[in-house]
Amino acid sequence: MLAFAGCNYLGLANDARVLQAVRAGLDRYGLSTTASRETTGNTTAFDDLETALAQFLCAEGSLLLADGYTANIAMAQALATRFRTVLIDAKSHHSVHDAARCAGLTVVTFPHGDTEAAAALARRHADADPAGSVAILTDGVFTSDGAIARLPALLAALPNERSLLVVDDCHGVCVLGPEGRGTVSHYGLSDPRIVVTTTLAKGFGSYGGCIAGPRWFVDLARTASGIYRCSTPIPPAIAMAAHEAIRIVLAEPERIDRLRSNVARLRAAFGTIGLPLRADHGGALIPIFAFVLDSPERMDRVHRSMLDEGILAPYIKYPNGPAEMFFRVVVNAAHTTEQIDRLADAFARRLPAMGLSGLSGGTDLQSPTGGSRVEGVA
Ligand SMILES: Cc1ncc(COP(=O)(O)O)c(C=O)c1O
Structure with missing residues (x-):
């Protein structure tokens, strides 16, 4: 099956050196530390990975967690010791909303991407807050459709120096x-009020999660987050794999170049077909292509016909997507140009064969060749 699925953006989940790092880690440490890091379960593998993550994310420090979801919970537990209210973009990842609720924060959502609404809410809630502070939480790149948050405007929306902007960047890191x-970094921002959370299981192809940010916040999470203090860390061997992945990303910038040229190729091809892509990536090369056709039945048929061609073009159900079920096609650095052309060619043949003689309703794609944009698909 030729797969355009998952979030293995740089192809590192199958890299022989990453896999070898796991083997070396198993030989050195065994499988599990069998204890939390703050008791007897720490290893240099974790400390070294935290140093590498902080450097990669241009932050003062970082804290390693079991995964990206857990990193958001730890982030929210730390926030809850200083903040009362958080403002969350309505389409942020489920884990961000869940984490804030679990930590007992007062959650206020603002309409997706509406930075003016976020600014107005931030002023109002900071005024009402005893400490005069508020935190804004958003995805950097949104999971389902790859939309990019306008971080400069969200940073400007913070009412004062005591407030924070938290960016879940699971899909922005390595992309x-x-x-x-x-x-x-895409926006060139550097501000002591920015905290980042991310996973190590997507671009880095490994497993784990982290919080990265100003030293005071990372230290606060280390001491105040129960889910960090009272749980067993990932196996050290997996931390060594993630560390090796970071080394490869920095040593082989051509991987990111390849990812971006693959994105550009598929984007142009989908533009020619007129697929109604759902997010405006503002010219950035994001490997997530989400779209919805006119009916679930039609989408199901298209999906199955692609499987018949030996192609997995994921048709999925996921919280906060553009519809209950939608296509989420992902290209990565390991795809060849021939594979990308095969995918585009299959869509170009299969859609008309199902009566979709053209497409309409896209938000960010216009056919560069003036190719057909068709009725009947929303
Ligand atoms: C935006 C976002 N945040 C958090 C997570 C959770 O990360 P993990 O799978 O490492 O728990 C995901 C996806 O899995 C995600 O897409």
Whole structure:
């Protein structure tokens, strides 16, 4: 099956050196530390990975967690010791909303991407807060459709120096910014009020999660987060794999170049077909292509016909997507140009064969060749 699925953006989940790092880690440490890091379960593998993550994410420090979801919980537990209210973009990842609720924060959502609404709410809630502070939480790159948050406007929306902007950058890290350093770097932002959370299981192809940010916040999470203090860390061997992945990302910038040229190729091809892509990536090369056709039945048929061609073009159900079920096609650095052309060619043949003689309703794609844009598909 030729797969355009998952979030293995740089192809590192199958890299022989990453896999070898796991084997070396198993030989050195065994499988599990069998204890939390703050008791007897720490290893240099974790400390070294935290140093590498902080450097990669241009932050003062970082804290390693079991995964990206857990990193958001730890972030929210730390926030809850200083903040009462958080403002969350309505389409942020489920884990961000869940984490804030679990930590007992007062959650206020603002309409997706509406930075003016966020600014107005931030002023109002900071005024009402005893400490005069508020935190704004958003994805950097949104999971389902790859939309990019307008971080400069959200940073400007913070009412004062005591407030924070938290960016879940699971899909921005290894994708956006110089050397793939993420959405904050993509915008060239450097501000002591920015905290980033991310996974190690997507671009880095490994497993784990982290919080990265100003030293005071990372230290606060280390002491105040129950889910960090009272749980067993990932196996050290997996931390060594993630560390090796970071080394490869920095040593082989051509991987990111390849990812971006693959994105550009598929984007142009989908533009020619007129697929109604759902997010405006503002010219950035994001490997997530989400779209919805006119009916679930039609989408199901298209999906199955692609499987018949030996192609997995994921048709999925996921919280906060553009519809209950939608296509989420992902291209990565390991795809060849022939594979990308095969995918585009299959869509170009299969859609008309199902009566979709053209497409309409896209938000960010216009056919560069003036190719057909068709009735009947929303
Ligand atoms: C935006 C975002 N945040 C958090 C997570 C959770 O990360 P993990 O799978 O490492 O728990 C994901 C996806 O899995 C995600 O897409």
